[in-house]
Amino acid sequence: MSQDLTLDGLAVPLRVLRLLATDFGHLPAPDVDVSTVFPDRLRLRFHEDLADFETWRDALGIAPDTVAYREQGGGRTRVLEASIDYEGAVLELTGYGDLPAPAGTAA
Numbered sequence: 001m002s003q004d005l006t007l008d009g010l011a012v013p014l015r016v017l018r019l020l021a022t023d024f025g026h027l028p029a030p031d032v033d034v035s036t037v038f039p040d041r042l043r044l045r046f047h048e049d050l051a052d053f054e055t056w057r058d059a060l061g062i063a064p065d066t067v068a069y070r071e072q073g074g075g076r077t078r079v080l081e082a083s084i085d086y087e088g089a090v091l092e093l094t095g096y097g098d099l100p101a102p103a104g105t106a107a
Helices: 007-023 050-059
Strands: 031-033 041-046 068-072 077-086 089-098
Touching: 007 041, 007 089, 041 050, 050 077, 050 089
Parallel strands: 041 089
Antiparallel strands: 031 041, 068 077, 077 089
16 A cells, blocks of 8 residues: 555645644644555654643644543553544644652652
8 A cells, every 4th residue: 555655645644744834833843753554644742741742732622531641661651642633634642751750769
């Protein structure tokens, strides 16, 4: 499937990225992922702080109750995930944040 895909096949998520850069250029910069495996998706990831994820979630009008929460890394990392259809692409947001070590344990 992806072996026959041309750059034109990624036009939708790339167009959405351009729109986001224009409309939300003042927001924190995410890691951006466009993939030939999922040519209709644009993924934005935030590794520094969950506050950046929340800033984007709010700006895009994603309801807080639609955000999925999980932990990874043996419970050391919080992960927030949300997605919406945005201008013809599936826009996925993922935020990562450290969980504080329990009191009395070494970090």
